[in-house]
Amino acid sequence: MLAGGGSGTLRPAPMPFIDVINNKIPLLASGVLPGASKVELLDMTLKTGRNRARLTGFDFLPAFGSAELRYNITEVVVMADLNGKSKDGCEANLASARPDYYDVISTDVYRPVWLSKKGLHIEVYAKFNSYLSGEDIGLDIALVSGVNLRGVDLPFENVRYGGVDPILQPMDTQSWSVSQESGDKYGSVEIDQQGVSLLKFYSWQSELVQPKTMSFTAQQGDLDDAAYSLWADTNWDDVFDVSVCSAGTVSNGKLSFNLADADMPDGRYEVRGDIVAVPVSDHLQLAFDTSGLNAVNTETGKPLQGTMVNGTAPATGAQIRLYTNVATLFSFKSADHELVVKEIPTASPNWQTVEPGTPDLVLEAFTASSTSLMYITHVAITATQGDLSSFTNYVMHWDTNSDGIFDGSVAGELVNEQVVFDGLLLTSPVGNTYSFEIRADARDDIQYGYLRAQLSGDAGISAKRPDGSALATDKIFEQYADQTRWSIYSGDGGGMG
Structure with missing residues (x-):
C-alpha cells in the first residue's frame, strides 16, 4: 500500500512537451581547420512546460548543403550547462558519438538529465579529421528523445523544434x-x-x-x-x-x-x-x-x-x-685525429631478454686504430638506458691481430655510474686495428633489470704517447653505434616494466 492510504497503483504521469530552440552561433573567421578538436556546430535551449521530462538521446544529420560528416568528423560531443553558472559555460558532458556509414550521429545521454520550464543550455561540438573533404559543414538536430516521470517514451509529436536554421561553417581544406x-x-x-x-x-x-x-x-x-x-x-x-x-x-x-x-x-x-x-x-x-x-x-x-x-x-x-x-x-673525422675509435653496431635484433645469472653477455664492442704509436690507458662505459648495477663481473677483452681470438683482458670497476678499465698500457697499433668487447654477467639476485651501454663520450677512452704526454680529447675520433639492450627477466613476478 502506498503512503497516504493509496491502493498501490501509481498515478499516471502526464506526457510533457519538449521545446527544442536552435540558437544562432557565429561563423568562424578562419573556418574549420584540419584536426580541430572543439568546433561548435549547434547551440540549443531545451525546455518543457509544467511537466518534467528526462533526456535520453539525440540524433544529428548533416545540415542542408553540408559536406559528408563521416569523412570529416571523428566525434560529436554534447555539452550542457547543468550547474546554471554562465561563467562555467556548458561544463557537463552528456553524450558523444561518431558518424555512422549513413552519415547519422545517434547518441545516448550518459546520465539522468531532467528538463523543466527553466530551460537547459546545450552546445554541440565536433572533432575533425586531420584531412578534410568538402567546402562547408554543419549539423541539424533530427531527433531529441526523452521519457516522462514514469519512464514512458515521449511520442515524436511531443517534441517541437524551432529557432534559427543551422549554419554551415566553412572548411579550409588546404594543407x-x-x-x-x-x-x-x-x-x-x-x-x-x-x-x-x-x-x-x-x-x-x-x-x-x-x-x-x-x-x-x-x-x-x-x-x-x-x-x-x-x-x-x-x-x-x-x-x-x-x-x-x-x-x-x-x-x-x-x-x-x-x-x-x-x-x-x-x-x-x-x-x-x-x-x-x-x-x-x-x-x-x-x-x-x-x-x-x-x-x-x-x-x-x-x-x-x-x-x-x-x-x-x-x-x-x-x-x-x-x-x-x-x-x-x-x-x-680529420687528419688531426691520432686515435680512431669506432663502436661496432649490434646485429638485429638489438634488444635481447635473458634470465638472471646469464653469463658473458657482450655489452659494448668497438675498434681502435692510430696514426702513431701510443698507449691506451683508460676505457669507460656508461648506461644510456637502464642501470650498470644490474650486471656484474665486467671484463674487457681485446684482439690485437684480427684473428678472432682474444689476446688479453682486464676486469672493470663500477665507479660513479661508470664502469672503468684503468691502468692499461695497451699499445694502439699503427696501421692496424684492435677489436674490443666488454662483457658482463646478468646478476642472479634480481628479477628484472636492463641496460644499454656505450662509451662515455670524451671520458670513454684515454691514451698517451710514448713520451708520456696525454692525448687531448680533440685528437680522439669516436663514432658511436647502436649496442644491444639487455633485459633481465625472471618470468616470476618481476614484470617487464
Missing part, C-alpha cells in the same frame, strides 16, 4: 604535410667534406599551397659547421638531383630555407651540408624546427594556420602537419 625519414643512427664524415646528406623528408601539399619557409635546428653540434642546401627527388628514383634552395641561412640558432619562389612539388627532399674545414664542434645532427614551417594559400594569400606535430594539433586545428624522426648523428 601541407612533411614527414621526416628515419636514417642511420650514427655516421662519420671528413671535415671539409661536401654534399653530406644530413636529413631526408617527404613533402606534399594541396594544389593551392605554396611553402614559404622551412627551418631546422642543431639537435647536437653547431649549425655554423656547414653550409646548407636543399635538394629534391621528384621522380622517385632515389636521386636528389633537383636544386630547390642553393643556400640556407643560419641565424639565431636556426637554419632556414626561403621557399617563396621555389618549385616544390610532392616528393622526397634532402638537406645537404658542406662541412667546413675548421668546425666548431666535433659532430652534427639536424632536427626540424617544429615552429619553422610556413606556407600560404596562393588563391587567397592567407597564411596556413597551425602546425600539427606528430599527430598533436592545437584545439583550433592545423593546416601544416609535421611528422619528425631522428636524423643521423655525424661525427667529424
Whole structure:
C-alpha cells in the first residue's frame, strides 16, 4: 500500500512537451581547420512546460548543403550547462558519438538529465579529421528523445523544434604535410667534406599551397659547421638531383630555407651540408624546427594556420602537419685525429631478454686504430638506458691481430655510474686495428633489470704517447653505434616494466 492510504497503483504521469530552440552561433573567421578538436556546430535551449521530462538521446544529420560528416568528423560531443553558472559555460558532458556509414550521429545521454520550464543550455561540438573533404559543414538536430516521470517514451509529436536554421561553417581544406625519414643512427664524415646528406623528408601539399619557409635546428653540434642546401627527388628514383634552395641561412640558432619562389612539388627532399674545414664542434645532427614551417594559400594569400606535430594539433586545428624522426648523428673525422675509435653496431635484433645469472653477455664492442704509436690507458662505459648495477663481473677483452681470438683482458670497476678499465698500457697499433668487447654477467639476485651501454663520450677512452704526454680529447675520433639492450627477466613476478 502506498503512503497516504493509496491502493498501490501509481498515478499516471502526464506526457510533457519538449521545446527544442536552435540558437544562432557565429561563423568562424578562419573556418574549420584540419584536426580541430572543439568546433561548435549547434547551440540549443531545451525546455518543457509544467511537466518534467528526462533526456535520453539525440540524433544529428548533416545540415542542408553540408559536406559528408563521416569523412570529416571523428566525434560529436554534447555539452550542457547543468550547474546554471554562465561563467562555467556548458561544463557537463552528456553524450558523444561518431558518424555512422549513413552519415547519422545517434547518441545516448550518459546520465539522468531532467528538463523543466527553466530551460537547459546545450552546445554541440565536433572533432575533425586531420584531412578534410568538402567546402562547408554543419549539423541539424533530427531527433531529441526523452521519457516522462514514469519512464514512458515521449511520442515524436511531443517534441517541437524551432529557432534559427543551422549554419554551415566553412572548411579550409588546404594543407601541407612533411614527414621526416628515419636514417642511420650514427655516421662519420671528413671535415671539409661536401654534399653530406644530413636529413631526408617527404613533402606534399594541396594544389593551392605554396611553402614559404622551412627551418631546422642543431639537435647536437653547431649549425655554423656547414653550409646548407636543399635538394629534391621528384621522380622517385632515389636521386636528389633537383636544386630547390642553393643556400640556407643560419641565424639565431636556426637554419632556414626561403621557399617563396621555389618549385616544390610532392616528393622526397634532402638537406645537404658542406662541412667546413675548421668546425666548431666535433659532430652534427639536424632536427626540424617544429615552429619553422610556413606556407600560404596562393588563391587567397592567407597564411596556413597551425602546425600539427606528430599527430598533436592545437584545439583550433592545423593546416601544416609535421611528422619528425631522428636524423643521423655525424661525427667529424680529420687528419688531426691520432686515435680512431669506432663502436661496432649490434646485429638485429638489438634488444635481447635473458634470465638472471646469464653469463658473458657482450655489452659494448668497438675498434681502435692510430696514426702513431701510443698507449691506451683508460676505457669507460656508461648506461644510456637502464642501470650498470644490474650486471656484474665486467671484463674487457681485446684482439690485437684480427684473428678472432682474444689476446688479453682486464676486469672493470663500477665507479660513479661508470664502469672503468684503468691502468692499461695497451699499445694502439699503427696501421692496424684492435677489436674490443666488454662483457658482463646478468646478476642472479634480481628479477628484472636492463641496460644499454656505450662509451662515455670524451671520458670513454684515454691514451698517451710514448713520451708520456696525454692525448687531448680533440685528437680522439669516436663514432658511436647502436649496442644491444639487455633485459633481465625472471618470468616470476618481476614484470617487464
